[in-house]
Amino acid sequence: MKTYKELYTIIEQQIKSLNYNNEPRELYDPITYMLSLGGKRLRPVLVLMASDLFGVDIKKSIQAALAVEVFHNFTLVHDDIMDNADIRRGMPTVHKKWNQTVAILSGDLMMIKAIDLLCETETLNLKKLIAVFNKAGAEVCEGQQIDMNFESRNDVSVKEYIEMITLKTAVLLGASLQLGAVIADANNADEKHIYEFGKNIGIAFQIQDDILDSFGEGDKVGKKIGGDIATNKKTLLYLKALELSNASTRSTLENLYQFKHENTDTKILSVISIFKELNVLDEAEKLKQYYLAEAFSHLNQIKVEAIKKEILQNTAVELMQRMS
Amino acid sequence: MKTYKELYTIIEQQIKSLNYNNEPRELYDPITYMLSLGGKRLRPVLVLMASDLFGVDIKKSIQAALAVEVFHNFTLVHDDIMDNADIRRGMPTVHKKWNQTVAILSGDLMMIKAIDLLCETETLNLKKLIAVFNKAGAEVCEGQQIDMNFESRNDVSVKEYIEMITLKTAVLLGASLQLGAVIADANNADEKHIYEFGKNIGIAFQIQDDILDSFGEGDKVGKKIGGDIATNKKTLLYLKALELSNASTRSTLENLYQFKHENTDTKILSVISIFKELNVLDEAEKLKQYYLAEAFSHLNQIKVEAIKKEILQNTAVELMQRMS
Structure with missing residues (x-):
């Protein structure tokens, strides 16, 4: 079994x-x-990793891996237009x-x-x-549209949020692994389990991402704390906070998210202070652990020697740690 | 052999x-x-027509025909954004x-x-x-980008223009016929000929479209005369006119195309008068006839009974007449 680093290279x-x-x-x-802008190349690595797991030469999966990476970058180019984003990985957007x-x-x-x-x-x-490939592709579009719809909605539930991130980011991780499994002619049950492993890991990653925006160490995460708060992004923490808050706190929070405040630092501190008060970090951590457990349960059920599966488990854990 | 109307239905x-x-x-x-906005459904009809020509049940080609129509509509939706168009077939753009x-x-x-x-x-x-399918798809994107580039260029040649319309509109007509041929397992030579037939017919159609903008009967064409002139579109007639004009006429023409004039009717009349003076209609007609002849030459070379090929020839002629 090849390591993440080997496959990345x-x-x-x-x-x-x-x-x-x-x-x-x-x-x-x-x-x-x-x-050329780089990145973790997580999706193409997952394609190769799944092929490696199911015992086929990873050479057979290179083209599919590249397909996923090119597709992912296509979505980034279009998303950046919709989000009116100027910068991507420290460079100007297309x-x-x-x-x-x-x-x-x-x-x-x-x-x-x-294709x-x-x-x-x-x-x-x-x-x-x-x-x-296309099922995940269509779902990524659906997820992006639902995310766009959230911007003008004030009644988004945590359940809806999880559905959105599942479509927008998690299914493509699942599909990447599944593609590697299909190329390796894995059986249907294993194919399903590896997909579910990737999907659930993807949800956990996104929750982690949300957590780090408010509770990460800025330098380590590589981006400024509170970016999601500054742009009024309805993250899991915000939605959990709304769910747990009384009428008065809810109103304060909603007011803070009404405008893109000029004095952003004060806004970020106020919001994080409410998050702490309501203990949303614990709630988010619980949810993250739930999806991680789901992921590992699916991984366990794959009919391949345990030692081979370790690389996938370790990759997931390492990526999660590297993020934190 | 089924008629255009039957296949359209x-x-x-x-x-x-x-x-x-x-x-x-x-x-x-x-x-x-x-x-639901309708249209001639030319591309999907061509898929079916080619399958019919090469003797396979058109039922086998329906999905491919729909694929081409959905693809075509995808390009229209994105083109309308780029062209800042408000109206498509009399209805608001997406x-x-x-x-x-x-x-x-x-x-x-x-x-x-x-897909x-x-x-x-x-x-x-x-x-x-x-x-x-994808080759034509990529070429349609290339053609659209080249067309966009033309807007800010003053040195577009007739040759470049033909290349642009070939990519932007003609190759998809060729590919539609080719898809029908591939599904019918036609031999490589016939497949190539039917593609070239469609491509060359497509170029002729586009030239006809350019001609009608200046020399059509507005009511029959279904759109106002001079629309291309009003929007400074570098059509074949305009490029031919530049090619044939002396320094003084060239300068007049370029000046007329410098701004989107408020008094559009006067501008249109002035431009058409220059077109007439330079006899660009004859030049455009000659070019159109050249591509039609190319198309029919390829059709002739297809190894299928002549009677079966008539429907394709008649369709091309009828569409051209319906446009004029």
Whole structure:
């Protein structure tokens, strides 16, 4: 079994060898640009990891892994337009560096190129591979739309929030692992379990992300504390706080989230102080642990020697620790 | 062989039976909305026509035909954002009726759903089917980007213009026919010829479209004369005129295209008068006839009884006449 680091190195090499030097340059350069911005390459690594787990040469899964990474970057390019984001991984977003037309079109092209890469996979089960890929792809779009809808809603429940993050971020982690399993011809039960492992880990990751925005150590997390609060993002902590607060605290919290306050630091401190008062961190931690337990329960049920599964378990734990 | 009208009726029925009643509604309703706006359904009809020509039951090609229509509508939704268009087939565009986020995301989803439909095709050659589809898909994106680039360029040649319309509109007509041929297991030479037939017909259609903007009968064409001129669109006629004009006429023409004039009617009359003076209509007609001849030459080379090919020839001629 190869480690995360080994697989990451393979993915990095493969990404560098992708050749999008076609014309018109405005359309193809953003693909190379986005892929050069780096990142954990979690999704493509998961594709390879699942293939490795089920005993197939990871070479067979490289194209599918790249497909997932290109697809993921396509969603980032379009999301950045919708979120009006200027910066991605410390660099200008595509619609800022070029313009909105380029961002829409090169995003569209990346989606097409992702399917092209997926189709390069040597498999007798291309139809299933695409079905897994497209199901997650459609769900990512659904999750993003639901997230957008949340912005103008004041009655979002924790349950709805979990559904949203499941669609927007978790299913693609599950699908990445599932693709690796399909290529390795794993049996249906194992395929299902590895998908559920990835999905539940993904939910736990997102909860962790929400927690760190309010309770992380800024330097370690690599971004400023309270970014979600400053932009009125309805995170799990905020929704839990609303759920647990009395009428007066609820009203204070809702008022703080009414406007994008100019004096953001004061706002962030006030909100975090309410979060502490209501002990939402404990609640969020409990929920995170629930999804982690779900994930590991599915991992346990996979019919593969325990020693081989350790790498997946360790990866999940390490990523969670690296985030904290 | 089934007629255009018969195939059109089948496509209309099939489109009505597509079910996009999922959640969130903002994401799925625009698909149903766009598909309900009608149109000639030229691309899906061509898929069926090619299958019919090569002797396979058109039922086998319905899903691929729908895939092409959904893909085409995805490009329209995104193009309308880029073109800042308010109206599509007399109805509000998706980004006007909903908003830009919905238009980007539902467009993305339509692209995914198009691939899903394509994958429902019963074929041993799914990989090839997707390759044909995606090649045209990527080229449509390229064509749209090149068209966008033309807006800020003053040195576009007629050759570049033909390349642009080939990518932006013609290749998808060729690919539609090719998909029908692939599903019917046509031989490679015939597949190539039917693609070239569609591509060249597509170029001729677009030239006809450019001609009608200046020289059509407004009522018959269904849109106001001079729309392209009013919006400074660099059509074939405009580029031909620049090519044929002396320094003084060139300067007049370029000045007329410098601003979106408030007094549009005067501008349109002035431009058309220059077009007449330079006889660009004849030049455009010659070019159109060239591509029509190319198209029919490829059609002739297809190894199928002549009588069967007549329906494709007649369809092309009728569509061209209906436009004029």
